[in-house]
Amino acid sequence: MNKKVPEGVISRLFIYLREISELTKMNIHTISSAELGERTNLSDAQVRKDLGYFGQFGVSGAGYNTDELKAALEKILGKDSTWNVAVVGAGHLGSALLAYPGLKERGLNIVAAFDVDARKIGKQVKDIVVQSIDELSRAIPAKKISIGIIAVPAKEAQGVADKLIKAGVECILNFAPATLIVPDNVKVKDVDLSRELETLSYFLVKREEMKK
Template structure:
């Protein structure tokens, strides 16, 4: 029997994103060492080699990694060598800001549909994306085969929205509502709770010295 896939530390994945960006920005010769990449990303060289080695051997001892090759492989691993359609639920202040966020498009994330329940917004366009009524969420997500969503609705509505999304094939959610949502097995929900981030800062400032 082949060896089982080694379990990869969860924190490796976001670091791959960081390496990838450094590689995209790196305009020097065709080869880069873990040491140089360490300098560019602030992670240790040992960690970089370890992280990369989870996915195979792409380096050459004594030389380093071929930049284009490594970049391509990381893009494949992360699944960002393509465009992803994303549904945005909630077109209030935060939702509208996310719709305009340039970084998403740059990294290949396309907000393909936006939803709200505010009659005044429905039918209007934001950044060329029409705002639809939230009752159309199921239909549109299913039709467009959208697998990824961002949630920027009030806490009270978030769980209902999540349930609807999961029922219609969305399996990955970035949630800004301050709840601990119930997901499911083959489902990934990342929660960003902005107040909690500030509370971490408050604690830092508040610590006895």
């Protein structure tokens, strides 16, 4: 059963879970792959195939029981476990993350925040007090933090990544527009907001060209 599961599948599984959770709240207890696909802008075949990586959850002729599917997805995706997260960089973006309630709901607890800027150290957002980055190497193992979020300017990103990894972090979500070089056993996910927008703008450029 251990065929390699593409990362896109995992991402979509979270989308299905989100949708199914809505359905159970609305007291809907059955859904077909076609309906679920419609609600998520995906094809029915894709829905079935994605689920197929992990087992058989449906009933021929009837579809999926939402309660069972919800439970199954939560188990697959590890929603019963929680993880401790640190945010490095307490600027606008870092603060927005600290204040975002959606994460705790999903088992992702931000338990520490760091910054170099003396003016930001000591600042409190919700129940987190921003610490000096010098305390990072002690705090990460002490608080059993396994995910680090980098929300600092591009120039500092690699240095912060190195510190986080040395302190024992296993995954990094990188908001800095910079390419991080990390060891193989560390997982990095880049989220580059300006690049997303730039890619959209390229679409507009292309469209303008077409008009001519």
